[in-house]
Amino acid sequence: MLKSTSPATPPPERFRFPKSAHLRDGRDFARVREGGKAVQGRLLKLALFCPRTGGVAKVGIITSKRVGGAVVRNKVRRRLRELVRHSRAHFPPGSLIVAIAKPAAAAASFDELREEWLLLARRLSIFPAAA
């Protein structure tokens, strides 16, 4: 299952992704876009910005109209949210992360999305223990 493929040994607590961990403020998005580090693959583009010293890490997901219709975009966003939910505990505290879905993500399976997500996250050194 998902637990076994996570990069670090998952803690026994449950994985959640409440609204307080969502990146929602437009200024935060602008800060990540201008001051963050970004890598991209075939399906995704990932950006990281670590300005703050504490607090919960916030993640924003962008699925533009280029990805597809409303149904497709919902599907991709929900899958990305599921990935974030499972690996959220390893994010550096206070970091701001933005995940942007590219059009190819519409046709990708959940497993393909997960491999790309882990690869890009490692490249950004989001997981300190695994990196």
Place this chain on the structure above:
RNA sequence: CUCCGAUGGCGGACGGCCGUUCUCCGCGAACCGCAAGGUGGCGGGGAGAGGAAAGUCCGGACACCGAAAGGCAGCAUGCCGCGUAGAACGCGCGGGGGAGAGGGACGAAAGUCCCUUUCAACGGACAGUGUCACAGAAAACAAACCUCCUCUCGGCGAAAGCCGGGCGGGAAGGGUGAAAAGGCGGGGUAAGAGCCCACCGCCCCGGGCGCAAGUCCGGGGGCACGAAAAACCCCAUGCGGUGCAAGACAGAACAGGAGGAACCGGGUUGCCUGCCCGAUCCUGCGGCGCAAGCCGCGGGUGACCUCCGGGUAUUAGUCGCAGUCCGAAAGGACUGUCUCGACCGCAAGGCCGAGGCAAGACAAAUGGCCGUCCAAGCCCCGGCGCAAGCCGCGGGCCGGACAGAAUCCGGCUUACAGCCAUCCAAAAACG
């Protein structure tokens, strides 16, 4: 029998682990903010996408704009009736005539009538302006190329006649075209022609039927009336504008300065009139704050849905009637309605009664993964059948169509795998 078709309905089911939004109960008291206020922890219960949520093509509700007053412009609609005098519509239902297709009857033919089915944005072309390419002699106060006919001139010929030209007559035939100026038959004629006659069509009048659009019957006219209004346009009817990013509330912050003022400036939907405002005013410039909070926003509510039963009653109202006002008039508006009279329908629906129901975000919830099953698709096996194909308590593979609420409703349009139910008339086609 199958395929196709029409109409209506459904739009996978059950379960496990984890997650998410809203809400309720209990426990608990932390964080953010100047503040109003917001966010959050633990346990448990409940609720959470569609028939199209879509396109935004119509109509409303609701909110604001207060001159939301008149006119012009503009836009929309356009056979009739009903739903709807208990929202509105460009919607629905039914009817009418029309057009296309198929069939049948009568007839010599032209055509007429009947049946079935499909379609439509079906007011007006004597109110006016404009258009009808090419072809053709002529294309909208018709015309005369070939041909036809009378008369006449010339030539040839024994003659009948033939060839060529001219003044006329005519619109039947040929040919062109999308369309050739009523059709067809007969009479008539030099040849012809509604010139005359019968039938059909058209127009007008009268009567019957129908709520009406219309239709049927009778009489008359003698044809005068081409197409196109999805060309401009005319007529009738309707429309104030903007749209939830409408708009309301709460607090925080800041800095003012300039100009204008009744023969001026600004506002008021595109224009005009008119109206309103002008120093506690208006317009620029600048400053502060910011796509922040909260309400609108989701409901004991609604033009809601479903079902069965009942009956044509009651009330508001409309018509009629009376009065007042506006208008040159036609007509319109308002008030009253004491008494008297009229008011469902073919159907759809409406009325009365009973029951049911309901998500709500704002970088935006309704999910991720897995299992079992039911349909469907493909392949194989077996059976039936001449065949197309059908059937199977046989197996395998694959694996859910179109599509995601954003203020809320009523419609329309468009997309859609598969399944279910009903219908399939006349006739035709396939095996």
Place this chain on the structure above:
RNA sequence: UGCCCUGUGGUGUAAUGGUAACACAGCGGCCUUUGGAGCCGUUAUUCAUGGUUCGAGUCCAUGCGGGGCAG
């Protein structure tokens, strides 16, 4: 979410309802030692599907695509 505008060769523009025109670019050819210039030729489902009309790029309806505005 609401509202508005727009669609003709590869690009930019034309076209009273009557044979889709022009410029540039592209391709082929002529000319030239080669290239450029010049000349000749070639390149269109007028976004799609229906409808009105004898006839539609034009008029009408629906759909599709592209663009813009907003507190």
